[in-house]
Amino acid sequence: xxxxxxxxxxxxxxxxxxxxxxxxxxxxxxxxxxxxxxxxxxxxxxxxxxxxxxxxxxxxxxxxxxxxxxxxxxxxxxxxxxxxxxxxxxxxxxxxxxxxxxxxxxxxxxxxxxxxxxxxxxxxxxxxxxxxxxxxxxxxxxxxxxxxxxxxxxxxxxxxxxxxxxxxxxxxxxxxxxxxxxxxxxxxxxxxxxxxxxxxxxxxxxxxxx
Amino acid sequence: xxxxxxxxxxxxxxxxxxxxxxxxxxxxxxxxxxxxxxxxxxxxxxxxxxxxxxxxxxxxxxxxxxxxxxxxxxxxxxxx
Numbered sequence: 468x469x470x471x472x473x474x475x476x477x478x479x480x481x482x483x484x485x486x487x488x489x490x491x492x493x494x495x496x497x498x499x500x501x502x503x504x505x506x507x508x509x510x511x512x513x514x515x516x517x518x519x520x521x522x523x524x525x526x527x528x529x530x531x532x533x534x535x536x537x538x539x540x541x542x543x544x545x546x547x548x549x550x551x552x553x554x555x556x557x558x559x560x561x562x563x564x565x566x567x568x569x570x571x572x573x574x575x576x577x578x579x580x581x582x583x584x585x586x587x588x589x590x591x592x593x594x595x596x597x598x599x600x601x602x603x604x605x606x607x608x609x610x611x612x613x614x615x616x617x618x619x620x621x622x623x624x625x626x627x628x629x630x631x632x633x634x635x636x637x638x639x640x641x642x643x644x645x646x647x648x649x650x651x652x653x654x655x656x657x658x659x660x661x662x663x664x665x666x667x668x669x670x671x672x673x674x675x676x677x
Numbered sequence: 678x679x680x681x682x683x684x685x686x687x688x689x690x691x692x693x694x695x696x697x698x699x700x701x702x703x704x705x706x707x708x709x710x711x712x713x714x715x716x717x718x719x720x721x722x723x724x725x726x727x728x729x730x731x732x733x734x735x736x737x738x739x740x741x742x743x744x745x746x747x748x749x750x751x752x753x754x755x756x757x
Contacts, residue, residue, distance in 0.1 A: 489753045493746060498738030515745055522749055526756045571691060573722075578687045587685025594718030598728040608735075615732045634733040640698060651700070659694035666729040 474538050481529045493522065496539060499636050500546050506628045507550035517553055521546040543638075543646055572663030598673060607676075611669055618668045619661075626661035633658055684708040689719050693726045 480488030497518060504514040524545050525532075532541070577593035579585050589595075601608030619627060619635070628647065632638040638646070644654050682704075689712055695701050696709055713720050 486750065486753060490746075490750060493749050494741060497741050497746070497749065502738060519749060519752060523752055523756065526753065571687060573687065573690045575687070578685075587687045588716075589686050589718040595721040595725055597721045597724045611732050612735050615729070616736045619733065619736065630733060634730050635736050637734070640700075655694055655698065655700070659691070662694060662726060662729055662733070663690075665733060666725050669729055669732065670725060 474534060477538065478529065478532055478534065481526070492538070496542055497522075499631070500542060502631060503543065503628055504546060504550045506624045507547070507554040509554075513553060514550075517546060517550045520549050524549070540638075540642055540646075543632075547646055572660055573667075595670065598669065610676075611672070614668055614672045615665050618665045622661050622664060626657045626664070629654060629657040630661035630665070634662070682708055684712040686712075686716060686719050686722075689713075689716075690722055693723060696723075697726070697730070 477488050477492060481492075500518045500521065501511075501514050504517045505511060508514050508517060521542060525538075525542065532538075536544070577590055579588050579590050598611075599607065601611060619630060622630065625647075629643060632643045632646065633640070640651060640654060643649075644651055647654070649657075689709060692701060692705065692709060696706065701709060713723065
């Protein structure tokens with residue numbers, strides 16, 4: 468999560484050509500921008516070009532930047548537009564495809580079936596157990612972050628982008644819908660499936676470890 | 678869990694993100710909460726989901742490639 472800071476000082480710095488301010492913003496925002504851009508374009512090199520173009524667009528526009536959105540939201544909005552224009556991946560009625568999928572996010576074998584008096588409830592021995600609390604910097608905590616990072620990288624593109632923006636970068640739901648031009652319902656579906664996939668690998672990892 | 682309004686576990690697990698976002702309608706939220714009161718498995722599932730979100734929130738981006746960083750800073754100098 469990135470704390471909201473008073474950005475007027477930073478914007479004034481950019482207008483004055485203060486390189487330290489620029490470097491600070493670059494360090495803060497470039498890695499997540501690259502991560503998200505990579506979802507739209509076929510190579511890391513093109514993602515870098517997209518991000519570079521975005522920074523140049525900011526510098527060109529900084530005198531007119533009104534601060535109606537946060538700098539970060541502005542950067543991601545512009546970056547995604549540039550990335551889309553450069554992207555070779557097609558959208559092909561993505562919203563329809565999201566809505567059409569109806570499968571569950573938890574292995575159906577874990578639930579009781581129609582013959583059971585409690586159909587749809589956890590089977591005995593299949594009930595989830597709580598994940599352990601892991602203190603900051605603990606070995607297990609670091610392992611779990613690593614497992615989550617790997618799974619995030621394997622998610623289908625749109626799930627990965629939504630989970631990254633929401634849970635890793637802390638954008639809220641309405642910002643993500645606007646950035647990606649998707650409905651609230653579809654954003655939620657993508658987020659839920661992505662989170663559920665990460666949850667499942669964390670659960671497997673913890674079971675194997677114990 | 679009885680009555681026609683009862684929520685099943687396999688229904689609940691698909692609503693967790695909507696629940697955490699506070700976007701369930703009030704009836705569904707009431708069924709969700711009622712189910713949680715009686716079902717340890719689902720309470721644990723919700724806990725796992727929260728922990729998952731928290732864990733993803735701790736993933737840090739890779740360090741910025743120094744060569745790319747200098748390219749951006751050069752672009753800034755050129756621009757000025």
